Amino acid sequence: MHELDDTDLGILRLLAADARRPYSEIAERVGVSPPTVSDRVDRLEELGVIERFTLDIDRSKLSDGVSVLVDVDLRPGSVGDVKRRLAEVDEVEHVFATADAGVVAKATVRPDEVGAMLADAVDADQVRDYDVRLLADAERSPQVDAAEFAPNCDECGDTVTADGESVRIDGRLHHFCSSACRSDFAERYEPLEDPA
Numbered sequence: 001m002h003e004l005d006d007t008d009l010g011i012l013r014l015l016a017a018d019a020r021r022p023y024s025e026i027a028e029r030v031g032v033s034p035p036t037v038s039d040r041v042d043r044l045e046e047l048g049v050i051e052r053f054t055l056d057i058d059r060s061k062l063s064d065g066v067s068v069l070v071d072v073d074l075r076p077g078s079v080g081d082v083k084r085r086l087a088e089v090d091e092v093e094h095v096f097a098t099a100d101a102g103v104v105a106k107a108t109v110r111p112d113e114v115g116a117m118l119a120d121a122v123d124a125d126q127v128r129d130y131d132v133r134l135l136a137d138a139e140r141s142p143q144v145d146a147a148e149f150a151p152n153c154d155e156c157g158d159t160v161t162a163d164g165e166s167v168r169i170d171g172r173l174h175h176f177c178s179s180a181c182r183s184d185f186a187e188r189y190e191p192l193e194d195p196a
Helices: 006-017 023-030 034-047 079-087 111-121 179-193
Strands: 066-074 092-097 102-109 127-134 165-169 172-176
Touching (some): 006 034, 066 079, 079 092, 111 127, 172 179
16 A cells, blocks of 8 residues: 655645646755656556646636636535536636535626526526625635545445555556455456456
């Protein structure tokens, strides 16, 4: 099982502060070589710790809209579909599913056009109600704490501890909480590999 060490955490902190930071600068700050930083970043991506490198755009400077939070109260069973559909809307920057079966979206749009945006993106019968709040300010501050790396088991979904196992299958790294889960996964996977 892979563990994140101080070098990994240092790399993550530096990338969280500035994802465009050159590997040579990161290497100097964490005390390793640039190729080592590159290898570590590749491994962190493969482990799913780093999902993507993104560009943070101030959309209010690109359109005549303002930043709003749209809190959508949904009918049961609609969260996944509504979240996916809102994520595809050009004006929407972030979409969050809430524990109380709602969806919150941050968008840059004219406040009087939010209803039309929702109507275009979502089936009306999925929405109970929605609330729009004007954002006065926002701050992004990604933090990297010294937390343990804890992926979910690819077989049962439980958290993989230090006793877990990682196996590469067809170039993809899979994590398992136990050898039993690894065996079960392998048994299901091997028939898929056999030619018909």
